[in-house]
Amino acid sequence: MLQARHVARRFDRGVVALSDIDLTLHAGEILTLLGPSGCGKSSLLRLFAGLDAPSDGEILRDPSARLSFVFQEATLMPWTTVAANVALPLVLDNVPARDRAASVDDALARVGLSDFAKAYPRELSGGMKMRVSIARALVTQPSLLLMDEPFGALDDITRQRLDDELLALVRAQGLSVVFVTHNVFEAAYLSDRVAVMSPRPGRIVDEIRIDAPVRDAAFRQSAQYGALAMQLHTALLNASEATA
Numbered sequence: 001m002l003q004a005r006h007v008a009r010r011f012d013r014g015v016v017a018l019s020d021i022d023l024t025l026h027a028g029e030i031l032t033l034l035g036p037s038g039c040g041k042s043s044l045l046r047l048f049a050g051l052d053a054p055s056d057g058e059i060l061r062d063p064s065a066r067l068s069f070v071f072q073e074a075t076l077m078p079w080t081t082v083a084a085n086v087a088l089p090l091v092l093d094n095v096p097a098r099d100r101a102a103s104v105d106d107a108l109a110r111v112g113l114s115d116f117a118k119a120y121p122r123e124l125s126g127g128m129k130m131r132v133s134i135a136r137a138l139v140t141q142p143s144l145l146l147m148d149e150p151f152g153a154l155d156d157i158t159r160q161r162l163d164d165e166l167l168a169l170v171r172a173q174g175l176s177v178v179f180v181t182h183n184v185f186e187a188a189y190l191s192d193r194v195a196v197m198s199p200r201p202g203r204i205v206d207e208i209r210i211d212a213p214v215r216d217a218a219f220r221q222s223a224q225y226g227a228l229a230m231q232l233h234t235a236l237l238n239a240s241e242a243t244a
């Protein structure tokens with residue numbers, strides 16, 4: 001679906017944000033980038049999205065993949081309705097107004113916000129705003145979601161609920177996802193595979209497969225989940241201490 005081959009990204013003034021990244025996202029997979037602040041997670045996601053270009057190496061994308069990006073902030077337009085916010089990518093794609101309504105209704109239904117189409121962002125909780133942001137990403141019928149710490153600003157319970165909703169969406173629609181977080185519990189719960197990154201320069205120092213077929217409340221309470229979170233915590237600690 002997506003592949004980074006020997007990718008490096010250097011910025012002005014000699015900042016090496018990423019060095020020799022090799023990473024593949026397979027179709028239908030949730031791949032998480034886990035790492036301490038500044039290790040280059042967002043930089044790598046931007047390269048995957050084509051919002052930026054590598055200094056070395058290459059990014060390969062399945063040409064049939066339809067890509068959507070979800071940012072950490074919901075970044076909604078405050079002056080207009082939820083439905084108009086969700087419709088924005090279609091407006092930018094020049095989809096005629098008469099063809100937009102059904103897609104917007106469908107995207108809002110998928111995130112459980114059908115009743116809020118006419119509401120304004122100020123009337124919504126943080127979790128609802130993020131659902132709108134996800135609906136806006138889904139409205140173009142993507143096959144690939146790139147998500148940059150989308151639930152990082154939410155409280156634990158809301159985050160867990162949105163993690164469950166995301167899993168249901170991904171499984172129902174066969175989406176492929178690259179998900180950025182620095183939360184080991186979220187990474188253990190959501191991911192099929194976790195790429196652990198270390199800073200200065202950003203590299204992938206570990207890849208951990210999460211072999212748990214069912215993700216539900218029982219999984220959250222399980223010894224396996226606890227052990228996985230601990231394993232990721234240790235990998236993150238090692239990565240934070242690693243230097244090139």
Ligand SMILES: Nc1ncnc2c1ncn2[C@@H]1O[C@H](COP(=O)(O)OP(=O)(O)OP(=O)(O)O)[C@@H](O)[C@H]1O
Nearest residue numbers: 011012015017035036037038039040041042043044
């Ligand atoms: N446009 C830019 N110009 C110069 N340096 C940059 C630029 N973008 C990122 N960097 C640097 O690249 C490094 C990686 O940044 P990046 O934002 O990708 O890390 P991150 O892991 O996503 O961090 P966080 O978890 O805090 O969001 C940092 O040292 C950052 O200062």
